[in-house]
Amino acid sequence: MDLGLNGLSCVVTGGSSGVGLALVSLLLDEGACVATCARDRARLDTATASLTESAGERLLTYGCDVRSANESEQFMAAVVERFGGVDGLVNNAGQSRMKSFADTTWADWNDELDLKFAAVVKPLTAALAHLRRSAVGAVVNVNAVLARQPEPHLVATSAARAGVLNLSKNLATELAVDGIRVNSVCLGVIDSGQWRRRYDAVSPEESFETWSAAVAADRGVVLGRFGTPFEVAYVIVMLLSPRAPFVTGSSLDVGGGVGRYV
Numbered sequence: 001m002d003l004g005l006n007g008l009s010c011v012v013t014g015g016s017s018g019v020g021l022a023l024v025s026l027l028l029d030e031g032a033c034v035a036t037c038a039r040d041r042a043r044l045d046t047a048t049a050s051l052t053e054s055a056g057e058r059l060l061t062y063g064c065d066v067r068s069a070n071e072s073e074q075f076m077a078a079v080v081e082r083f084g085g086v087d088g089l090v091n092n093a094g095q096s097r098m099k100s101f102a103d104t105t106w107a108d109w110n111d112e113l114d115l116k117f118a119a120v121v122k123p124l125t126a127a128l129a130h131l132r133r134s135a136v137g138a139v140v141n142v143n144a145v146l147a148r149q150p151e152p153h154l155v156a157t158s159a160a161r162a163g164v165l166n167l168s169k170n171l172a173t174e175l176a177v178d179g180i181r182v183n184s185v186c187l188g189v190i191d192s193g194q195w196r197r198r199y200d201a202v203s204p205e206e207s208f209e210t211w212s213a214a215v216a217a218d219r220g221v222v223l224g225r226f227g228t229p230f231e232v233a234y235v236i237v238m239l240l241s242p243r244a245p246f247v248t249g250s251s252l253d254v255g256g257g258v259g260r261y262v
Helices: 018-029 041-047 049-058 069-083 106-133 155-178 193-202 208-218 229-240
Strands: 009-013 033-038 059-063 088-091 138-144 181-187 251-254
Touching: 009 018, 009 069, 009 106, 018 033, 018 049, 018 229, 033 041, 033 049, 033 069, 041 049, 041 059, 049 059, 059 069, 069 106, 088 106, 088 229, 106 138, 106 155, 138 155, 138 229, 155 181, 155 251, 181 229, 193 208, 229 251
Parallel strands: 009 033, 009 088, 033 059, 088 138, 138 181, 181 251
Antiparallel strands: none
8 A cells, every 4th residue: 555655754753762763764765855863973874874775865864862953953954854745754853761759850851841841842843834835734652552551660751641642632733723633642562672671680591572472461461472673663653644744743552452441
């Protein structure tokens, strides 16, 4: 099926690993021009080296901290200079902070809220004028099941995720007049660098597959395993696609059935 992404300009933040890197790969396969950023430019370039070889000028990598309005604006300016505009934006940068309320300092709260909201607001603000000029403007905010189903040991992350889900819904309403669709993808447990580091820190004798299956079972993932970055990226590509022109304001779970809400 042709998803209609060929030749479109798509921006993916946090593209050096996990979901972001998988998404960059899929979008390039669909014929899109892709710009991606990360704070660690060297790590990003290493991660995307094989993609750059095959995609050539259709892939732009850029060092950018999306918490900075100035850096976000410079990044979008580079995107427009290379590709002529912005048709799609995926706000993917972010991480989890594993702390209970008692262990979360005020500095932790400030850092977590700044990252979660800045990672959406600042790239979107920088891209907004260009998205308005696109005939197929679309935004996807990568969020988490935590937005609706908080966990005590992720108290700051849960609260921030809920706020971003609310923000996404508001953006879908406000930007509809400009023809810009805004949707969210809420992740459950996905095999990522963070989970690999947690596994390494525990240093169990069992394999990652066995360990992660036990974690998934403990968290109530009905499919009994972690998801993969590509399983998330497929859903994001669909939401970005002009073949989904009547989908906005939605929130799709990619969590293996971990959501216990209706």
